[in-house]
Amino acid sequence: MENLHKLTIKEAKDLLEKGEITSVELTEAIFERIKQVESKVGAYITITREKAMEMAKASDERRKAGKTLSEIDGIPIAVKDLFLTKGIKTTAGSNILNDFIPAYESTVTGKLWKAGAVLIGKTNLDQFAMGSSTETSAYNTSKEFNSTTRNPWDLDRIPGGSSGGSAAAVAADLCIAAVGTDTGGSIRQPASHCSITGLKPTYGRVSRYGTIAMASSLDQAGPMTKTVEDTAILLKIISGYDKFDSTSFDKEIPDYAGSLKSEIKGLKVGIPAEFFGEGLDPEVERVVRSSISELEKLGAKIIPVSLPSAHYALAVYYILMPAEVSSNLARYDGIRFGFSTQKIENLKSTPKSLEEVYKLSRAEGFGPEAKRRIMLGSYVLSAGYYDAYYKKAQKVRTLIKKEFEEIFKTVDVLAAPVSPVPAFKFGEKASDPLSMYLSDILTVPVNPAGLPAMSIPAGFVEKNGRSLPVGLQLIGSHWSEQTILNVGFAFQKATDWHKKKPII
Amino acid sequence: MAKLSKEEIEHIAKLSRLDLSSEEKERYSRELSAVLAYVDQLSEVDTETVEPTANVTGLQNIWRDDSVESSGITHDDIELNAPEFKDGFFVVPGVFE
Numbered sequence: 001m002e003n004l005h006k007l008t009i010k011e012a013k014d015l016l017e018k019g020e021i022t023s024v025e026l027t028e029a030i031f032e033r034i035k036q037v038e039s040k041v042g043a044y045i046t047i048t049r050e051k052a053m054e055m056a057k058a059s060d061e062r063r064k065a066g067k068t069l070s071e072i073d074g075i076p077i078a079v080k081d082l083f084l085t086k087g088i089k090t091t092a093g094s095n096i097l098n099d100f101i102p103a104y105e106s107t108v109t110g111k112l113w114k115a116g117a118v119l120i121g122k123t124n125l126d127q128f129a130m131g132s133s134t135e136t137s138a139y140n141t142s143k144e145f146n147s148t149t150r151n152p153w154d155l156d157r158i159p160g161g162s163s164g165g166s167a168a169a170v171a172a173d174l175c176i177a178a179v180g181t182d183t184g185g186s187i188r189q190p191a192s193h194c195s196i197t198g199l200k201p202t203y204g205r206v207s208r209y210g211t212i213a214m215a216s217s218l219d220q221a222g223p224m225t226k227t228v229e230d231t232a233i234l235l236k237i238i239s240g241y242d243k244f245d246s247t248s249f250d251k252e253i254p255d256y257a258g259s260l261k262s263e264i265k266g267l268k269v270g271i272p273a274e275f276f277g278e279g280l281d282p283e284v285e286r287v288v289r290s291s292i293s294e295l296e297k298l299g300a301k302i303i304p305v306s307l308p309s310a311h312y313a314l315a316v317y318y319i320l321m322p323a324e325v326s327s328n329l330a331r332y333d334g335i336r337f338g339f340s341t342q343k344i345e346n347l348k349s350t351p352k353s354l355e356e357v358y359k360l361s362r363a364e365g366f367g368p369e370a371k372r373r374i375m376l377g378s379y380v381l382s383a384g385y386y387d388a389y390y391k392k393a394q395k396v397r398t399l400i401k402k403e404f405e406e407i408f409k410t411v412d413v414l415a416a417p418v419s420p421v422p423a424f425k426f427g428e429k430a431s432d433p434l435s436m437y438l439s440d441i442l443t444v445p446v447n448p449a450g451l452p453a454m455s456i457p458a459g460f461v462e463k464n465g466r467s468l469p470v471g472l473q474l475i476g477s478h479w480s481e482q483t484i485l486n487v488g489f490a491f492q493k494a495t496d497w498h499k500k501k502p503i504i
Numbered sequence: 505m506a507k508l509s510k511e512e513i514e515h516i517a518k519l520s521r522l523d524l525s526s527e528e529k530e531r532y533s534r535e536l537s538a539v540l541a542y543v544d545q546l547s548e549v550d551t552e553t554v555e556p557t558a559n560v561t562g563l564q565n566i567w568r569d570d571s572v573e574s575s576g577i578t579h580d581d582i583e584l585n586a587p588e589f590k591d592g593f594f595v596v597p598g599v600f601e
């Protein structure tokens with residue numbers, strides 16, 4: 001059978017069940033695809049071929065033995081290099097962890113392997129998930145361009161970030177599905193730029209245990225896939241309470257895929273005016289508005305709404321996030337693990353004090369973006385500033401959360417653009433951090449509020465003769481993943497944007 | 505908001521345990537000041553009677569039994585990633601004179 005790399009989870013699962021393909025064949029097809037295009041795209045930091053073939057063989061044996069198998073048994077999955085994988089190098093896209101071998105497995109990846117998934121490799125990302133383009137990664141994974149991950153739709157452009165490697169891997173068929181993390185848009189924005197489906201679940205739906213922390217009150221892992229149906233399948237597998245993450249929520253996990261409904265007649269879709277403001281590319285707006293018309297054709301009621309506090313979400317985010325970053329990244333001390341100037345081969349002069357080991361190891365190990373955020377966080381948390389910044393931001397966070405809660409009394413979901421612009425060119429924003437931060441303005445508001453939100457392929461815009469993907473963002477109230485999945489499922493039944501493939 | 509002074513940047517760098525070059529100090533002074541000027545817009549919002557939110561799903565005080573369990577992580581696992589490790593301990597420069 002040809003083109004196995006193009007399969008969705010659902011299609012691959014059906015063929016595996018019918019015995020028409022084996023996991024080994026499917027996994028080999030992915031590696032064949034990697035051989036063809038990975039040197040250009042550069043989605044992976046680490047490719048785990050040997051391990052993958054072992055896992056695929058084991059899956060085929062389970063199937064042969066007639067065992068009860070999960071929906072993803074034998075399915076090749078790519079994992080953002082932010083999830084700890086026991087015995088497999090995990091870098092977080094940073095130099096400070098460039099030879100770090102985790103001693104334990106993250107809950108998310110543990111659930112994937114328990115369900116029989118096959119690990120293809122660890123994907124590139126912005127350093128410690130800090131960025132919107134994957135350019136802050138310490139790893140030039142695209143050998144042909146000697147750069148970080150390229151966008152499969154236009155190799156001159158960034159794939160988005162921070163889960164850029166996972167998004168590019170799914171879009172370029174270098175895996176069947178992937179997992180990423182989203183702190184301020186890091187699943188949705190690259191999903192939009194690469195024309196795939198990506199869901200950030202409700203905060204607490206998925207355990208954060210073993211996921212290298214950026215901003216603990218905002219971080220949430222989620223699926224990045226070729227279809228809404230696949231996202232639903234994967235979400236069920238990775239969700240659930242975990243005693244190792246006290247912020248994970250003990251709540252029943254629905255059968256998201258089994259409960260998918262494409263009937264959305266009468267469903268109320270709110271269109272928040274603030275998400276269509278200044279800075280939104282007119283072509284992107286046209287695509288998003290036409291996808292909203294599509295939802296209307298399917299019977300949804302379109303209701304204009306207003307979220308005035310959303311305007312402040314980015315400012316809230318750029319206080320809370322760096323504050324939590326400065327705390328979380330304090331653990332990289334050059335003593336217990338990671339890059340150290342104390343290590344013989346890195347030794348320039350004997351460190352005079354413990355303080356020097358800290359300062360020099362961190363100075364050499366962290367990239368500019370990590371340092372910038374640590375500095376910003378230390379400042380807003382420093383004596384005399386805590387109330388003015390951190391506490392103030394947590395109060396405005398309350399207002400944002402309440403405003404969303406009020407809106408969800410009148411509508412079922414919100415529909416909006418994901419990113420104000422399509423994928424930009426390499427280096428375009430890298431020199432101006434504030435302009436890079438502003439590109440997250442439409443994805444950030446849901447994170448301080450803890451809401452689930454998904455990006456689905458909505459169409460394309462033409463820039464310099466290239467077609468660039470545009471995503472539609474669907475936002476729901478807490479624990480309403482099923483509703484936004486249903487809207488996305490209905491949309492994908494009626495359109496074929498999600499079936500378009502890049503020519504690499 | 506005024507640009508952060510060299511002394512302020514050096515103070516933050518010390519708190520952050522980061523050794524910065526003079527070029528970095530200059531750059532971060534400029535960039536941090538721009539971000540701080542942007543987030544200053546929050547001062548427009550009246551939050552006099554608003555409670556801060558730390559956890560968005562309403563969880564609070566999650567307790568567990570204070571019991572010892574094995575993590576399954578061995579000394580060898582720790583040694584594998586430790587920059588300098590000897591006789592089961594991390595090696596650090598002397599702390600006391």
